[in-house]
Amino acid sequence: VGACKAGAMSSIAGMRPQASACYNSEWFLRLLSYDRGHRRWHSVPTSGRTNAVFIAGTQQHHGKTTITLGLVHALLARRVRLAYQKPVGQQTVSVESDGKILQVDRDVDVFKHLWPQLIGSYEDSSPVTFPPAFTRYVLDGKVTSDALRERCVSSFRRLEQQSEYVVVEGTGHIGVG
Numbered sequence: 001v002g003a004c005k006a007g008a009m010s011s012i013a014g015m016r017p018q019a020s021a022c023y024n025s026e027w028f029l030r031l032l033s034y035d036r037g038h039r040r041w042h043s044v045p046t047s048g049r050t051n052a053v054f055i056a057g058t059q060q061h062h063g064k065t066t067i068t069l070g071l072v073h074a075l076l077a078r079r080v081r082l083a084y085q086k087p088v089g090q091q092t093v094s095v096e097s098d099g100k101i102l103q104v105d106r107d108v109d110v111f112k113h114l115w116p117q118l119i120g121s122y123e124d125s126s127p128v129t130f131p132p133a134f135t136r137y138v139l140d141g142k143v144t145s146d147a148l149r150e151r152c153v154s155s156f157r158r159l160e161q162q163s164e165y166v167v168v169e170g171t172g173h174i175g176v177g
Contacts, residue, residue, distance in 0.1 A: 057170065064170060065107055081162075082118060082165045082166075083166045084118050087156070087168065088171040089130065090105070091106045124155040128148050
């Protein structure tokens with residue numbers, strides 16, 4: 001599975017990007033464990049502590065989910081106990097979980113269908129979604145940013161306790177989360 005465009009990530013490790021090549025997930029996983037200060041590769045830790053990575057972007061539709069798919073695939077291939085979270089969901093779907101109908105981010109639903117072994121409930125993997133009347137709730141004071149932040153953090157902490165790695169995918173662009 002191709003994890004990223006060469007130009008997008010290779011400059012992080014001080015390497016010359018190749019114009020249109022895509023690196024496989026193994027290369028991407030190694031890149032995440034590269035120590036520039038000592039110019040050496042580290043093995044990806046798989047026990048003893050939880051690690052997290054946040055996939056962010058400066059614009060919408062520039063590959064965050066594609067990068068995340070490759071990273072999750074690479075980590076699961078190494079038999080890492082892995083959780084996935086998209087803390088703020090803008091595009092939602094209805095799912096059934098424990099007899100309840102929930103609104104979750106559509107990417108969370110895709111990841112759970114692709115990899116049922118991902119750790120965590122739908123509620124923890126998609127703690128905040130924006131329903132159609134969300135802006136009105138905020139303006140009316142029915143929803144506060146502190147409450148939303150607490151929901152995201154507490155969900156992350158539960159995922160962190162259950163897994164070795166938590167892959168967190170940002171929403172849209174930095175202007176929205």
